[in-house]
Amino acid sequence: MLEATIALPVAVGERLEALLIAALLFLNVALGAFQENRAGAALALLKERLTLQARVRRDGDWVTVPAAELVLGDIVQLSLGSVVPGDARIVAGSLLLDQSMLTGESIPAEVEAGKIAYAGALVRRGEAAAEIVATGTRTYFGRAAELVRIAHVESSEQQAVLGVVRNLTIVNFAIIIGIVAYAHAINMGAARIIPLVLTALLSAVPVALPATFTLAATLGAKTLALKGVLLTRLSALHEAAMIDVLCADKTGTLTANELGVEAVRPIENGYTEADILSLVALASSPDGRDPIDTAVRAAAQRTGPRGQPFEVLRFTPFDPAAKMAEAFVRDQAGRQTRIVKGAPAALAAVAAMPSQGAAELLSLAAAGYRTLAVACGSPEDMRVVGLIAFGDPPRPDSASLLAELDTLGIRTVMVTGDARATAATVAQEVGLEGPIYPPGTIPDKVSPDDFAVYAGVFPEDKFRLVRAFQQGGHAVGMCGDGANDAPALRQAQMGIGISSATDVAKAAAGIVLTDPGLGGIVTFIKEGRSAFLRVLTYTLSILVNKSATLVVLGAGLVMTGHAVLTPLLQAIAMLAGDFVTMSRAADRVRPSSHPNAWRVHNLTLAAIPLGMFKLCFYVGVLGIGWFLLHLNPGQMRTLTLVLLVFAGQATVYVLREQGICGARGLPRSCSLLRSPF
Amino acid sequence: MTPIAPAILGALLAATLAYGLALDFIKVAVLARLRID
Numbered sequence: 001m002l003e004a005t006i007a008l009p010v011a012v013g014e015r016l017e018a019l020l021i022a023a024l025l026f027l028n029v030a031l032g033a034f035q036e037n038r039a040g041a042a043l044a045l046l047k048e049r050l051t052l053q054a055r056v057r058r059d060g061d062w063v064t065v066p067a068a069e070l071v072l073g074d075i076v077q078l079s080l081g082s083v084v085p086g087d088a089r090i091v092a093g094s095l096l097l098d099q100s101m102l103t104g105e106s107i108p109a110e111v112e113a114g115k116i117a118y119a120g121a122l123v124r125r126g127e128a129a130a131e132i133v134a135t136g137t138r139t140y141f142g143r144a145a146e147l148v149r150i151a152h153v154e155s156s157e158q159q160a161v162l163g164v165v166r167n168l169t170i171v172n173f174a175i176i177i178g179i180v181a182y183a184h185a186i187n188m189g190a191a192r193i194i195p196l197v198l199t200a201l202l203s204a205v206p207v208a209l210p211a212t213f214t215l216a217a218t219l220g221a222k223t224l225a226l227k228g229v230l231l232t233r234l235s236a237l238h239e240a241a242m243i244d245v246l247c248a249d250k251t252g253t254l255t256a257n258e259l260g261v262e263a264v265r266p267i268e269n270g271y272t273e274a275d276i277l278s279l280v281a282l283a284s285s286p287d288g289r290d291p292i293d294t295a296v297r298a299a300a301q302r303t304g305p306r307g308q309p310f311e312v313l314r315f316t317p318f319d320p321a322a323k324m325a326e327a328f329v330r331d332q333a334g335r336q337t338r339i340v341k342g343a344p345a346a347l348a349a350v351a352a353m354p355s356q357g358a359a360e361l362l363s364l365a366a367a368g369y370r371t372l373a374v375a376c377g378s379p380e381d382m383r384v385v386g387l388i389a390f391g392d393p394p395r396p397d398s399a400s401l402l403a404e405l406d407t408l409g410i411r412t413v414m415v416t417g418d419a420r421a422t423a424a425t426v427a428q429e430v431g432l433e434g435p436i437y438p439p440g441t442i443p444d445k446v447s448p449d450d451f452a453v454y455a456g457v458f459p460e461d462k463f464r465l466v467r468a469f470q471q472g473g474h475a476v477g478m479c480g481d482g483a484n485d486a487p488a489l490r491q492a493q494m495g496i497g498i499s500s501a502t503d504v505a506k507a508a509a510g511i512v513l514t515d516p517g518l519g520g521i522v523t524f525i526k527e528g529r530s531a532f533l534r535v536l537t538y539t540l541s542i543l544v545n546k547s548a549t550l551v552v553l554g555a556g557l558v559m560t561g562h563a564v565l566t567p568l569l570q571a572i573a574m575l576a577g578d579f580v581t582m583s584r585a586a587d588r589v590r591p592s593s594h595p596n597a598w599r600v601h602n603l604t605l606a607a608i609p610l611g612m613f614k615l616c617f618y619v620g621v622l623g624i625g626w627f628l629l630h631l632n633p634g635q636m637r638t639l640t641l642v643l644l645v646f647a648g649q650a651t652v653y654v655l656r657e658q659g660i661c662g663a664r665g666l667p668r669s670c671s672l673l674r675s676p677f
Numbered sequence: 678m679t680p681i682a683p684a685i686l687g688a689l690l691a692a693t694l695a696y697g698l699a700l701d702f703i704k705v706a707v708l709a710r711l712r713i714d
Contacts, residue, residue, distance in 0.1 A: 536714055569678070592714060602711045609707050610700065617696045621689065634679030639689070641678065646689060650697035658708050660701060 054085035067119075067135075074132040080125065084117045086135040093128030094320040097121040100502070102141060102483050108291065110320055120483070124289075126320060140484070147463050147487030148508055161210060163600035164539055171547050172204035179554045186561060196553075196563045202570040203549040206542045208578040213238065213535050216585035220531040228515040229524050232497075236510030238535070239493040240528025241596040242475035243410060245448040246521070247466065247492070250416035250423060252500050253479045253518060254402075254430055255392040259291045261299035262369055262391035267357040268383055274303040276386035280374050282310055283327040283339040285317050292318070292372070293325075295390060296341075310337070322346060337376055344373040344387070351375040351382040364389045368422030391422070398430040401518045408525060409594040410477075411448040415462055416455055423455035445471040462488035475595065479518065480505050496521060529591035536596075536603075538584045541655045543607035544614060545577060545648050552618040556640060559626050562633040564640040573641055577648040587656065610655075617647060 054067045055077040062077060067085035070076070076088060078095060094112040099121045108124045111117050117130055119139040136142050179200055183193045217234040224231060231237060251257050264273040281300035284293035310329040313336070318325040324342030331337070340350050344361055347353070353361070353373065364371045369389035375382045402412050412432065416423050420436055427436075434452025442454075442461050446468040454465060462478070466488045469476045478485070478492035481501035486508035489495030497509035499516045506512045513520040556564030565573070625631045625639045 533714065540713065596714045599713055602713050606707050606711045606713055610704060613700060613703055614696075617692075621692060625685075629685065631681065632679065635681050638678045638681050639685070642681075642686065642689060646693040647696060650693050651700065654697050654700045654704060658704075658713075660705055 055079075055082070070132050070135050072132055072135065076130055076132060077127075078117065078123050078130055079127045080123055082123050084119050084121045084123070084130075086119045086132045087139045088117050088119075088130035088132050090115055090117060090128045090130045094126050095123050095128050096125035096320065098124045100482070102502075112320065143460070144484050144486055144504075147460065148490050148504075160539070160598035160600055161213065163598070164209065164543065164603070165206065167600065167604045168204065168206060168543065168546055172200075172550050175547070175550045175554060176200045176204065179550075179557060182554065182557060192563065195567055196557070198567045199563060199565050199570045200550060200553055202567060202574060203553060203565075204546060206546060206578070207574060208582050209539070209542060212538050212582050212585050215582060216531045216534045216538075219586050220527050224511075224520075224524060224527055227520065227523050228513065229520040229527075230512045230514060231510065232507070232512060233510045236494055237524075237528045237531050239475065239510065240477075240525050241532030242598075243477040243494050243525060243528075244595040245469050245474045246405060246410050246412045246477040246479070247415045247462070247469075247488070248412055248479045248518065249481060249485065249498075250414050250418055250426055251392060252481050253498050254394055254398045254414060254432075255426060256395050256516075257392060257500060259295045259390050260393050261295055261388055262393065263364060263387075263389040264299075265357075265360045265364070265387040265389070266385065267354055267360065267387065268385040271385050273386075276374055276388065277303055279339050279376055279385070280341050280372075280388060282312060282329050283315070283325050283341045283374075285315070285325075290318060292390060296388065318342075324350070336378070338379045338382065339374070339376045340382065341372050341374045341388075344371060347373045347375055347384065351377075351384045353384050357384055357387060360387055366421055368419055368425045391425070394426055394429045395517045397517050397519055401522060402430055402432060404522050405525075407593070408522070410525070413448055413451065414453045414455075415457055415465060415478075416453075417457055418455060420453075420455040423453050427453045442468055444468055447472055448474060460487075463491055466491045475597075477521070479521075480509070496524075526591045529596055530589045532596045533589045533592065534584055534587050536598075537587075537655050537657065538581060540603060540607060540610075541581060541584075541652045542578070543604060544610045544651055544655070547607070548611045548614040548618060549573075549644060549648075551615050552622065552640070552644075555615075555619050556622055556636065559622060560633055560636055562636070564622065564633075564636050565644075566637065569637060569641045573644045573648070576645045577652075580649070581652050584652070584656070589657070610651075614647060614651060618643060 053064055054070055055062055055064055056070060057063075057075045057077075058065075070086050075091070076085060078084060078088070084097070090111055090113050092113060094110065095117060096108045097111050097117055098108045099118060102118055102120050111128075113128075116133065117128075118141065119134075120141045134140075134142075137146055176197065180193060180197060183196055188196070214234060217231075217237045220237045221231040221234060224237075248254055261277070264276050266272060266276055277296065277300040280296045284290070284296045286293075286297065310331055313328040313330055315327045316325060322342070323346035324340055326338060326340040329337050329339060340347060344353060357373070361371060361373075364387065367389075369391050371387055371389045373384050374386045374388065375384045377383050405412050414423060414427055414432055420439075424436055427433075432452050435450070436453040436455055437451040439456055442457070442464040444467075446465065448469060454461070457465065462480070462485060466476050466478055470491075470493075475493045477494035477496060478488045479496045479498055480486070480489050481498050483502050483504040486504050489497065489505060489508040489510075494511070495509035497506040497512040498518075499513050501509070501512065511524060553563070553565060556562075621643050622636070622640065625636055631639060
C-alpha cells in the first residue's frame with residue numbers, strides 16, 4: 001500500500017510527496033534489514049562440523065577418507081584426538097569420549113564394546129575399532145540438523161503486526177471507498193479525486209509501525225548487550241515478554257557443569273572424611289585431564305593434608321577395562337600401602353564390600369550420584385574404607401533466580417537427559433517442586449503445571465516438549481547448550497543459548513548469555529516486557545489516530561465540499577505524528593509482573609470508543625471553523641493540519657500508560673500540556 | 678497554507694488540552710473493561 005502511495009504522486013507530478021514517502025519506506029526497509037536468518041546459520045555450522053576425515057579399513061588396508069564417503073558397515077579406527085566420523089558401534093577397545101559439542105556435557109563419557117559412539121564426539125582417551133551404523137543426516141547429530149531445519153514457530157510480533165494492519169486495512173478501505181463515492185457524487189472530477197485518494201492512503205497506512213517494533217527491539221538489544229545478554233534475532237526481545245514457561249536444561253544451566261565431590265562416606269572405623277579424601281587423592285592423577293581425579297584432588301586440597309606424608313611409589317591411571325586406578329605409597333616408617341579406587345562392583349575383586357557400605361551405596365545411587373569405592377591396606381589384606389559420591393552441584397544463584405522467575409509469572413520446568421534420581425536431587429536443591437515425568441514418549445499436549453522435572457529425555461523429546469507446551473497455548477523459553485538442543489532452541493519462542501553453549505546452539509538460539517547461569521534471563525524478560533509495553537501503547541495510538549484521521553477527511557469533504565488536506569499537508573502531519581511517535585520506542589515504562597500477550601481483538605475494540613471520541617472532537621472543531629467562524633477552504637486546510645498535529649500528540653501522551661496520565665506526578669502531566677507544541 | 682488568526686490557534690490549544698484530559702478518563706474506563714496486554 002505504501003508503494004502505491006509513491007506511485008500515485010509520481011503519476012500526478014507531485015515529486016516532493018513521492019520523495020518523502022520513498023524516504024519513509026527506505027527507513028522501514030533499512031531497519032528491517034537487522035533481522036537475521038538463524039536457521040541458516042545453525043545449519044551452516046552443523047554442516048561445517050560434518051566435514052571430517054576418517055580412518056577406515058578398505059580391502060584389508062587402513063586408509064583415510066572423507067567422512068562423507070563412509071558407508072554402513074565400514075570399520076573405522078578411533079584413537080586419541082580423533083573425531084567420531086559417524087554413529088559407530090564399538091566392536092573392540094574402549095574410549096573416553098568428549099561429547100560436549102553434542103550434549104554440552106563437559107564430563108567425558110566412557111564407551112566400551114557394544115555401545116554407540118556418536119558422530120562429532122572427540123576421543124579423549126583410549127583406542128577402539130568401531131562399525132559405522134549411521135552416517136550424515138541419519139546420525140544423532142544429523143537428526144538434530146534436520147530438526148533445526150523444520151523447527152519453526154510463528155512470531156507473535158509478526159502475527160500482531162499482521163492483525164493490526166489487517167483490521168486497519170478493512171476499516172480504512174471501506175472509508176476510502178465511501179470518500180471516493182461521495183467525491184464522485186458531488187462531481188469533483190478525477191483531477192481532484194486522485195490527490196484526495198492519495199491523502200487518504202497516506203493517512204491510512206501505519207508507515208512507522210514495523211520500524212517502531214524494530215527500533216524498540218534495537219534499543220532493548222543495546223541495553224541488554226551492556227548487561228551480558230546478546231540478541232541473535234531482534235524479535236526475540238518481543239517474544240521474551242510473552243514467555244510463561246521456561247524449560248531449563250539441568251547441566252550448565254541450573255548446575256555449574258563441573259564434576260565435584262558431593263559426599264564422602266567413611267565405612268571403616270577410624271577413618272574420617274578427610275582421611276578418605278587424602279587416600280583417594282594419592283590414587284589420582286595430578287595432570288588435570290581426568291575430571292574425577294581433578295575433583296578429588298580439589299576436595300582433598302580444601303580439607304588440607306592429613307596425618308603423615310606418603311611417598312607415591314607407583315601410580316596406575318584409571319583403566320577403563322578394569323574400571324580402577326591404583327597407587328602404591330610408602331609412609332615415613334617405610335610401610336607400603338596399596339590404594340585402589342574404582343567402580344564399587346569392580347572393587348569387589350580387590351576387597352569385599354561391608355554391609356554398611358552396601359547400604360550407603362544404595363542411598364547414594366538413589367540420590368543420583370556417581371559413586372566410587374576406595375580400598376586400602378597391604379596388598380594381601382585390602383579393605384573397603386569409604387565411598388565418594390560425585391555430582392554436578394547447583395549454581396549458587398539458581399534457587400533465587402527460579403524464585404524470581406516465579407514472581408514474574410513464569411513456570412520453570414527442568415528438562416534433562418540425566419537419570420531421574422540425579423534430576424530429582426538437583427530439583428530439590430534449587431527449590432523446583434512438583435512431580436517428575438514418568439519415562440515414555442512426550443504427549444502432543446502438556447500442561448507446565450503437571451510436572452516440574454522431565455528426566456531422561458532425548459533431544460527429540462526436548463523439541464517435542466516445547467511443541468507440546470505450545471499446543472497448550474503457552475509461549476516457551478528453552479535454555480540449552482549442546483548441539484542436540486538446537487532444534488528445541490529453534491522451535492521455542494525464546495531460545496536461550498547459555499554462556500558455555502556450542503556454536504550450533506548459539507546460532508539456533510534467539511539470545512546468547514555471555515555470563516554463566518540464568519541471571520541474564522530475568523534481565524532479558526524484564527527488558528522484553530518493557531519493549532512490549534512501548535510498542536503496545538504505540539500500536540493503540542496508531543489505531544486510534546489512523547481511522548479517526550481518515551474519517552475526518554471524509555467529514556471535512558461532506559462539510560465543505562473540498563478536500564480539507566492535500567497530500568503534502570498529510571505528509572507533514574505524518575512526520576509530526578507517526579515518526580515523532582516513534583520516540584515511544586525509547587519511553588520509560590515499568591515492566592508488567594505477568595507475561596504479556598498480543599490481544600489484537602481487544603486492542604481494536606479499545607481503539608473504537610477512543611477513536612470515536614477523537615472523531616467527535618475533530619468534527620466539532622471543523623464544524624466551528626466552517627459554520628461559526630466561516631473560514632475559507634484554505635484556512636480550513638490549515639486548521640485541519642494544526643488540529644491533526646495537536647490532537648495526535650495529545651492522544652499519544654495520554655495513551656502512554658494505562659492508568660491516569662498525570663497520576664504519577666507533575667512532570668508527566670506536564671507532557672500533556674506540552675503536547676500541542 | 679493559508680494563515681489563520683492566532684486567537685483561533687489559542688482556542689484550539691485550549692480545546693486540545695480539554696480533549697486530552699477527557700480522553701484520559703475515557704481511556705481508563707475502556708481499559709478497565711478490556712485487557713490489552
